[in-house]
């Protein structure tokens with residue numbers, strides 16, 4: 001164990017079971033550890049490094065903005081946040097934006113917005129229906145929203161107003177809807193919960209139900225948005241539009257940022273009802289603008305789709321070769337490999353030995369979220385390492 005890792009153990013609260021590697025540098029889809037060893041990065045900062053590590057357009061935007069204006073507070077107008085807001089609105093189905101600093105914060109704000117809508121238009125309705133297996137963040141309210149008891153149990157009692165119902169069941173949503181319901185909040189594809197795809201027509205049925213009941217549909221596109229699924233936003237693939245959408249992760253390719261986007265009719269905050277000290281700061285917004293501009297101008301979503309198909313084909317090939325692989329699923333460059341037993345940790349460590357970083361999604365599943373700028377060659381390299389890692393585990 002390196003000295004840095006010992007010091008981490010000494011000073012940090014033990015919330016992360018880290019892989020024993022200390023990363024010191026990154027470029028594109030590759031990172032280097034403190035001993036100079038190189039790795040192909042298919043973790044991508046947990047689906048954050050959309051343009052890879054230290055992409056020149058992001059690094060230059062951050063450097064230039066850092067020499068110009070870093071933070072002012074939202075007491076004043078600043079240009080980078082308006083440029084980013086305009087780009088987000090011009091390229092989505094939403095009309096207004098609020099900028100914050102993380103995914104959980106964006107979702108908290110989205111729920112507050114839905115509650116305001118409920119107060120103003122739905123006789124004070126405040127409940128939000130969410131799905132089992134979902135993940136919406138780590139604040140107390142988002143732990144209540146996330147339909148996974150392992151995140152909830154340590155913190156009971158939880159804030160009220162969240163109803164977790166079975167994923168992929170429109171009937172469950174219908175049964176849970178009452179006069180107190182103001183919104184349904186879903187990830188288009190559940191990321192952290194297992195890379196779980198929606199059944200055909202599930203999201204269209206949810207959209208129709210929300211319309212029928214006059215309640216809001218919040219789509220958490222924090223993991224699926226910004227090109228990862230092969231379109232700029234996942235909702236485009238399901239033929240629906242949300243009333244509220246949240247973004248974070250890949251929006252600034254590594255610089256912390258979050259965003260709540262809403263249709264005009266759902267943009268009901270008035271001055272003082274929501275806010276943030278750092279939200280929309282020029283530094284993060286310059287990074288966000290540079291990232292989003294690059295994603296749009298270079299059809300990075302199209303690249304994610306094409307390379308994602310190549311990766312899927314390769315993973316399915318491994319699925320044929322190794323009997324203990326039970327499923328390959330996902331979309332674009334958000335993919336999972338499931339095993340018949342709890343070998344994900346061993347496979348992840350064997351990949352690490354071979355020079356590939358992957359995410360242990362569950363005891364029996366890995367997740368792949370590489371930068372969206374990778375090419376087929378890097379995918380082939382990763383598949384080769386994964387193949388050798390799987391072979392070392394046996395069949």
Ligand SMILES: Cc1ncc(COP(=O)(O)O)c(C=O)c1O
Nearest residue numbers: 102103104135136137191222223
């Ligand atoms: C779908 C989704 N929502 C919300 C979050 C929380 O984002 P953050 O960790 O930036 O608060 C995550 C993080 O993994 C996520 O995947």
